[in-house]
Amino acid sequence: MQGWRVTMEDAHATVLDLQPAPASAKSKIAFFGVYDGHGGDKVAIYTGDNLHHIVARQDAFGKGEWAQALKDGFLSTDRAILEDAALKHDSSGCTATTAIVADGKVICANAGDSRTVLGVKGIAKPMSFDHKPQHEGERTRICAAGGFVEAGRVNGNLALSRAIGDFDFKRSPYFPPEEQIVTAYPDVIEHELTADDEFLILACDGIWDCFLSQEVVEFVRRGIAEKQSLVDICENLIDNCLAPTSDLSGVGCDNMTVMVVALLQGKTEEEWYEMVAQRVKNGEGPAASREAVERVAGEDREVTAQQLQQNAQAQQANSASLALQQLLSSGATITDENGMVVLKAENAAELLAKVGFAPEDVGQLVESGDLVEEDVEVDGKITEAE
Numbered sequence: 208m209q210g211w212r213v214t215m216e217d218a219h220a221t222v223l224d225l226q227p228a229p230a231s232a233k234s235k236i237a238f239f240g241v242y243d244g245h246g247g248d249k250v251a252i253y254t255g256d257n258l259h260h261i262v263a264r265q266d267a268f269g270k271g272e273w274a275q276a277l278k279d280g281f282l283s284t285d286r287a288i289l290e291d292a293a294l295k296h297d298s299s300g301c302t303a304t305t306a307i308v309a310d311g312k313v314i315c316a317n318a319g320d321s322r323t324v325l326g327v328k329g330i331a332k333p334m335s336f337d338h339k340p341q342h343e344g345e346r347t348r349i350c351a352a353g354g355f356v357e358a359g360r361v362n363g364n365l366a367l368s369r370a371i372g373d374f375d376f377k378r379s380p381y382f383p384p385e386e387q388i389v390t391a392y393p394d395v396i397e398h399e400l401t402a403d404d405e406f407l408i409l410a411c412d413g414i415w416d417c418f419l420s421q422e423v424v425e426f427v428r429r430g431i432a433e434k435q436s437l438v439d440i441c442e443n444l445i446d447n448c449l450a451p452t453s454d455l456s457g458v459g460c461d462n463m464t465v466m467v468v469a470l471l472q473g474k475t476e477e478e479w480y481e482m483v484a485q486r487v488k489n490g491e492g493p494a495a496s497r498e499a500v501e502r503v504a505g506e507d508r509e510v511t512a513q514q515l516q517q518n519a520q521a522q523q524a525n526s527a528s529l530a531l532q533q534l535l536s537s538g539a540t541i542t543d544e545n546g547m548v549v550l551k552a553e554n555a556a557e558l559l560a561k562v563g564f565a566p567e568d569v570g571q572l573v574e575s576g577d578l579v580e581e582d583v584e585v586d587g588k589i590t591e592a593e
Contacts (some may be wrong), residue, residue, distance in 0.1 A: 217411055217464040218242040218255030218301070225263050225307075231271040233310045238262070240305040241464050242371075243321050243411035247299030250288060250372035254301055258284045258371075262307075273307050274395040277316035282384050285371050285391035300365075300373030303393070304335050304409050306468070311400050313407065313470075316393035318369040321411045324420045328403045329428050329492025331420040334396050337412075338369040345369075352379055354388035361389060369393070404470050405483055406431070413463035417448040422495075427467055429495040432487035434480060437467045443500060 222238040238259045244251030262268060262280030281303065288294045302319025315323045317335035325332040338345055340356040345368040349361055354376065357363035361376060369390050376389035385392040408423055418426070423444065430440035445463045471479050487494045
């Protein structure tokens with residue numbers, strides 16, 4: 208949806224059978240991507256049309272090494288744009304949040320502040336992390352490459368720290384692409400599918416500025432339980448985000464793109480709908496109320512948008528700051544790739560309490576399983592410790 212913006216700068220890609228598939232693939236390879244453009248639409252359009260093809264041409268893709276293929280594909284797409292005569296002087300850029308579903312796994316690659324979330328029996332599991340300039344690891348790379356962070360923006364300008372394009376921030380001859388002020392190099396998270404995994408949500412920040420990841424998962428899950436089509440669920444979600452006018456400080460005014468991917472895992476679409484509906488009926492995991500997924504219009508939309516603005520302002524005012532010194536003193540593991548910080552579960556509850564989370568909120572996180580799994584980085588990708 209274009210929303211209140213003068214132009215539509217988002218792009219997306221859905222490919223259910225990405226070719227050429229390697230001989231080792233046990234099933235069709237599905238690819239999904241959402242690309243949020245800024246400063247123009249050319250880089251986003253090029254990325255939406257080409258990134259999946261470029262990923263499929265990587266040597267790693269032919270070997271079934273999906274994570275490496277995504278990393279190589281992101282950087283190769285960036286290079287292809289720079290070498291394109293019609294685009295190399297274009298100043299626009301785009302985020303990229305993508306997912307490959309293959310061989311019983313979901314492999315997500317992300318650069319920027321679009322986001323991918325996995326719905327696991329109604330619980331939101333992050334499959335990407337927003338790249339913001341003020342985050343310690345991102346700030347370290349930016350400053351090391353000769354840039355600075357001012358007012359939460361790269362060089363006082365760009366509100367995200369990784370992107371495809373944005374070549375004005377990638378001009379240092381002394382650093383490789385991964386270490387430029389702004390880089391297209393993605394973080395990759397790999398997840399083994401289980402019977403509890405129901406769907407993926409990929410969306411640009413226009414959605415996540417309005418709703419928390421958990422709220423979106425519950426919204427989508429209720430829509431599925433009510434047997435709404437995935438298209439209707441996406442349209443309804445965007446309608447709930449869209450501001451009634453363009454004067455609400457940007458909340459609900461952005462371009463919005465959202466994609467819901469049903470993880471059928473051998474089921475028919477009808478069987479999958481019935482499975483999710485039965486789980487919701489039996490109280491197996493949270494879901495939004497029926498009223499929450501009703502289409503909004505007119506005055507109801509205005510109330511919704513104003514509430515979203517108030518919620519966004521409250522979240523910003525009450526957000527807890529996590530300093531690097533606190534992480535180090537907590538015993539958390541600090542990895543050395545892309546500044547990714549991995550927090551062990553046994554440290555998490557105590558640390559969250561120290562930085563302002565209420566005890567009952569920490570308890571809910573632990574009970575939901577969000578802090579039970581330990582994330583470990585192996586060979587440059589995020590995997591889950593059993």
